[in-house]
């Protein structure tokens with residue numbers, strides 16, 4: 001097996017062990033298993049191909065042009081593409097046309113444009129609202145105060161399907177801090193459920209904190225470097 005294949009098996013085993021040992025963790029409504037989204041930004045198409053043939057079918061990309069190039073190179077594979085990066089309004093059309101999911105919807109204008117551009121002959125675009133629980137002005141994501149209004153607007157859009165929330169908390173090496181940050185996202189999610197929104201997705205957890213995220217009820221972990229190793233493509237736009 002390849003290195004990527006080995007790492008994939010290790011990550012899946014870790015996910016499995018957390019979910020089976022801790023039956024008491026908060027579970028999502030549908031009680032579905034935690035899914036792995038392989039974050040392939042700055043990785044080569046060859047690395048994606050390797051992960052695909054080791055069994056991984058969902059891949060997340062942050063930069064539109066890079067993603068479109070890889071989609072062309074990998075169009076022989078049945079990959080489910082997720083867009084997880086910041087969205088500029090002039091990119092919404094191509095995003096709506098070329099992805100199954102978008103995790104990073106953070107304002108009404110972007111949601112409306114994605115809805116309007118989603119082709120009628122394919123399934124609605126599956127979306128998560130990116131929420132920023134720390135309310136730092138510099139980070140993307142809606143504040144908790146703006147969340148309900150945006151969710152209410154999105155569920156009225158026929159070409160979008162609201163699935164849940166995504167968040168990128170401040171990185172921390174401290175497990176308890178990781179847990180408490182994810183718990184805040186989880187509480188936003190629970191509040192929306194309590195208000196009648198039908199959600200099934202909590203997209204939280206990356207290479208360094210996915211175990212804490214799963215303990216707090218993650219349903220999709222987005223993992224890049226722990227699967228692929230250090231990012232390979234040098235790309236100025238990847239900074240910081």
Ligand SMILES: *Cc1c(COP(=O)(O)O)cnc(C)c1O
Nearest residue numbers: 039084206207222223224225226
């Ligand atoms: C890069 C990125 C990830 C993966 O980060 P790793 O630390 O490499 O696992 C997950 N989510 C988003 C939004 C990212 O930009």
